[in-house]
Amino acid sequence: MNTTDFDPIESLNFLTNRVSRLLTSRLKVLLGRSDFELPTQCASILADLWKQDGLKQQDLAIAAIKDKATIARALNLMEQHNVIVRRIDEKDKRNKKIFLTYKGVELQQRIWLTSIEISKEATQGISKEEVEICKKVLKSMYNNLKK
Template structure:
């Protein structure tokens, strides 16, 4: 059977390869802080707004409850966060930074900003806006199937 597109012509392959490169790079930068890239995403959200619920984190990160619980458990074992049952809704769990977790932000946020700078190097504001628009459109296309 003959394919119309070559392997390297599929946009999904290009996105996947880019994601692998980005993940490998940020993983190496986060290694000294004992943070996995996905754990870092939770921390970044908490450094921005402490006290989010596990459900809110799941929505932001497009992760199911099981994955968020697993990542939160790992961060709690590292004493970076604490989970507290929500007083208003006993079914909800809020996640708060510990002092150790808050302090870690002073070291990791500059690394994340440097990473973002490397990724966005030589891209104009207009190109970044267009990239964001295109990636959103691709996501919507897949979600509408």
């Protein structure tokens, strides 16, 4: 085992971590310009709510791979800003279901458009085929690791 064999930039852990961080910080900058008054993390939650209105908090915590307390506090903020609404699940009163308000949907649109813009910046000079393969591999890794 030779020390010089290893290069951090060849490690998937390193690469996904840095790219993710750079994409998020770019998102923060671009959203900040158009008075996005919430912490960037909320953008991630909004994305998860995209196709699945009515999720409970626990679902969101799992989807975001974060602690449920962290999600609860983010939702508090979003509720204060009238971006989401919490409603108790009558079928199981332990759960609170999360719904987007009209303002929340608007925010989603803005985040969506901005992410697309950032993806274009990020994949400049890379062929579409290769980007697609990259996404496919990431999806497989996600499924492998998700448990």
